[in-house]
Each structure stands twice: as structure tokens, then as C-alpha cells.
Amino acid sequence: MKIGVIGPGRVGTGLARLLSDRGFAVSAVAGRSAVHAQALAADVPDCKATTAQSAADICDLVFITTPDDAITSVAGAIAWSRGQGVVHCSGALPAAVLASVTRYGALPGAFHPLQTLPDAQAAFENLPGSFIAIEAEAPLEERLVAIADALGCRWGHVPPEARPAYHAAAVLVSNYTVALTHAGVDLWRALGKTDEEALHALAPLLQGAVTNLRRLGPVAALTGPAARGDWATVEKNLAAIAATAPQHTFTYAAMALAMIYNNLASPTGDAAPGTDAAVGKDSAVGRDSAGGKEAIERELRSLLEASLRNRGAL
Numbered sequence: 001m002k003i004g005v006i007g008p009g010r011v012g013t014g015l016a017r018l019l020s021d022r023g024f025a026v027s028a029v030a031g032r033s034a035v036h037a038q039a040l041a042a043d044v045p046d047c048k049a050t051t052a053q054s055a056a057d058i059c060d061l062v063f064i065t066t067p068d069d070a071i072t073s074v075a076g077a078i079a080w081s082r083g084q085g086v087v088h089c090s091g092a093l094p095a096a097v098l099a100s101v102t103r104y105g106a107l108p109g110a111f112h113p114l115q116t117l118p119d120a121q122a123a124f125e126n127l128p129g130s131f132i133a134i135e136a137e138a139p140l141e142e143r144l145v146a147i148a149d150a151l152g153c154r155w156g157h158v159p160p161e162a163r164p165a166y167h168a169a170a171v172l173v174s175n176y177t178v179a180l181t182h183a184g185v186d187l188w189r190a191l192g193k194t195d196e197e198a199l200h201a202l203a204p205l206l207q208g209a210v211t212n213l214r215r216l217g218p219v220a221a222l223t224g225p226a227a228r229g230d231w232a233t234v235e236k237n238l239a240a241i242a243a244t245a246p247q248h249t250f251t252y253a254a255m256a257l258a259m260i261y262n263n264l265a266s267p268t269g270d271a272a273p274g275t276d277a278a279v280g281k282d283s284a285v286g287r288d289s290a291g292g293k294e295a296i297e298r299e300l301r302s303l304l305e306a307s308l309r310n311r312g313a314l
Ligand SMILES: NC(=O)c1ccc[n+]([C@@H]2O[C@H](COP(=O)([O-])OP(=O)(O)OC[C@H]3O[C@@H](n4cnc5c(N)ncnc54)[C@H](OP(=O)(O)O)[C@@H]3O)[C@@H](O)[C@H]2O)c1
Pocket: 006, 007, 008, 009, 010, 011, 012, 030, 031, 032, 033, 034, 035, 036, 037, 052, 065, 066, 067, 068, 070, 074, 088, 089, 090, 091, 092, 112, 113, 114, 115, 116, 117, 118
């Protein structure tokens, strides 16, 4: 089976290298410009940089790894062959965005790696062990399952109508975790630390959270002042952010409010004896536990509104 890749970006490059490494014949690669396609072809044995149509002419299975917005138009501009597999790697889109290929008797499919791939190396290193959402009909489905198995991935079906929610979960868990870490690094920078020092300290914390999540699940793994009902500590965090990295007030307030609204914050607001909420008599919100939670909720809402107003969003 000859495999082609149209879109030699992060996923296309990583997937092509990994497939080749696992013994698949990646025979053709095409891009918008020749430069990235040539760079990828030079890296993969017996692979040539070509046009998208030539890649389709040569290959039995073609992965379209362009940005989501280009998938349908790229596929629609090619004359496909009967029985050929045409597969995109988007998490948010169903295989049906490739419906035009069925005019030629080609088989549309989706093969979404549930992994964050900021560069080709990450794709090469992190894809094995990842989950792949496969959507295709036989016989393409068997081919994609065999590829997922050969890459060392787990795979499963995600119905087309469920794909946007499935993708939203991936964005929340992966992209927003990185964005939150970015905010944490900014706070360390405001303390005079380098980004490297910050990441050196914060990455094991993130790693610990992941380990706990796997062992305990998302409810029992949750720690921190809002989960404990340490509202005076939340108040101190907010004051520190306002003084050092105020651009992240919105993020902190939004996350704290999300925890309250999703019942992930302490339901009673009771803080353990000796914690800030229990001893924080000088705090605006730490005077008593129940009042603390209500006061902090009001404050978080007004901070969010103020942030939105400052950005002209209100
Ligand atoms: N990155 C991730 O974390 C990740 C994870 C899972 C799934 N995905 C999915 O994988 C797909 C690719 O994402 P990516 O992050 O790899 O994107 P990317 O790095 O931006 O790469 C996109 C590639 O598509 C090429 N391209 C753009 N328009 C084209 C066109 N009209 N014709 C031919 N080639 C075109 C670009 O070519 P040039 O290089 O020539 O400009 C580029 O190489 C998307 O569907 C995305 O949803 C991404």
C-alpha cells in the first residue's frame, strides 16, 4: 500500500516519518509550496515531493493534513480513483467533509490523533500510545485500524455528531492546560525568574497532576484553595496576580468561578483549621467560611466583568 501526504506541516511531517519508520511506504508528499514538501521527502526513504494530483495518482491511501479549513477544497480539486482512501486528521470535522471524493468511488475517512503536536518531532515521539478517533467504512476502516495498531496507538469510533464535543474536550484538556502554564510562567517572570527556571519548577507540578489524575480521577485529584474552601488564599492569589501579572486576573477568576459553578469548589466553604480561611480574619472574604465563598464569588464576577470592560467586550 502506497501512502501519500498532502500538507507537510506538523501532523503531515510527523505522521509521514512515523509511518515510514514503522515500515509503511510513504511514496508522495505535496504542499502548498514546494519547500516543505521537498524537506519532508528528503527525510523519508523513497518518497517524492510532487503535486497534490500526482500524490493522488500514485498512492492507494492519501492523508490530507492541511488546516481544517482547507481540507474540503483540497480534496475537491483532485480527481481520485475508485477504492482509494482519502483521509483527514481533523478532530472537529467528520469524514463527510470529504464526501466529494465518493463521486470517483474513493473512500472518505477521518483519522484523528488525540495528541498535541506542536512540531513534527512531537508527532513522532508522542503519537505512539495516543488515542486515534477513526471514522471510515469498510474496507478503509480496516486499513486505518491496521495503521493505528502499527503506530502503537489505541483507537476507537467517535460518531460524526459527537466530534465537536470530542474535540472541545481535547482543547480543554490540552491547549488550555498549556495556556494556563503560560500564565504561570508569566507570574514567575514577574518574580524575576527566567522562563527556564519557571518551567523547571512548574513542569513537575503539571506532571504530578497528570499522575494523580490517572490514579485518582478528576474529582479526587483536585487540590488547591478553591477545592478546600480556602477563600482567603484565593483572595491573596488574586491580589498577587493584580500586582505582578494583571493580564492573568481574567484567567484566574474565570477558572475559580468555573470551579464554583461546576461544584468543584468546596460545597460548604469550610477550610481546615489552621488554613488561611480559618485564620484570615483580616481578609475581606475570610471572615467566615460560607460568607467567604459568597463574597469571593461576587468579587470574581466583578473582576471578570472589569476585565471584559477593559477589553471593550462589555
Ligand atoms: N497540530 C496538532 O496538535 C494537531 C493534532 C491533531 C490533529 N491535527 C489536525 O491535523 C491537521 C493539520 O494540522 P497541523 O497542525 O499539522 O497544521 P500545519 O502545521 O499548519 O500544517 C498544514 C500544512 O498544510 C499545508 N497546506 C495548507 N493549505 C494547503 C493547500 N491548500 N494545499 C496543500 N497544502 C496546504 C501547509 O503547506 P505549506 O507547508 O506548504 O505551507 C502545511 O504544510 C488539521 O486538520 C488539524 O486539525 C492537528
